Amino acid sequence: MALRSIINLPYSRLRLVSKPVTILDHQVLKLFDDMLETMYDAPGIGLAAIQLGIDARMVTLDLSKRDDSPPQPLFLANPEIVWSSEERSSFEEGCLSIPDFYEEVERPAKVLVRWQDRQGAVQEMEAEGLLATALQHEIDHLNGVLFIDHISRLKRERVIRKFTKMAKRDVPRDSGRG
Ligand code: NI
Secondary structure, eight states: OOOOOOOOTTOGGGGSOOBOOOOOOHHHHHHHHHHHHHHHHTTOSEEEGGGGTOOBSEEEEOOGGGGTOOOOOEEEEEEEEEEEOSOEEEEEEEETTEEEEEEEEEEESEEEEEEEOTTSOEEEEEEEHHHHHHHHHHHHHHTTOOGGGGSOHHHHHHHHHHHHHHHHHTOOOOOOOO
16 A cells, blocks of 8 residues: 545546446556555545546545544545535534635435445445545545535635645645545
8 A cells, every 4th residue: 555645626627527437457456455444544435436537437435534443444446426405514624635624514414325345335324414425525536526625615615725825935834624
């Protein structure tokens, strides 16, 4: 496994629509491992491949760190939301590509997600709570959507301006959670 660098706002690659993964070969599995290691190191609870600059529909997730339980990594290839509830809930979200910025986001409270696991087998899961939010946040990444797209335009423009300014100054900074 190897750590890779996470790309930050305003880098335009974050806006790409990622491509389906067709063959789960050695290279793809290695990328999954690198994603998980990079996510744990950040530290974060979810990561999409595009955050490493790679436009493949791949997501890693692990919510276990939040309550000190043993690691429970999830590897999702080609994840999609097949159903979402009308009921909505709101969580404070963050993103490893937008360090140190957090904002409440309202999304469907429950989702049914389908994906392929590391062996290529199709899996389905109904999720609620933080897991539902994390899944939607990461699947958004695969479509070039960031959580700041779900907040007010004023707040979004402010954070984009801030990160654009920081990128110009090229100040090294630590990654936040998310
Ligand atoms: Ni994110």
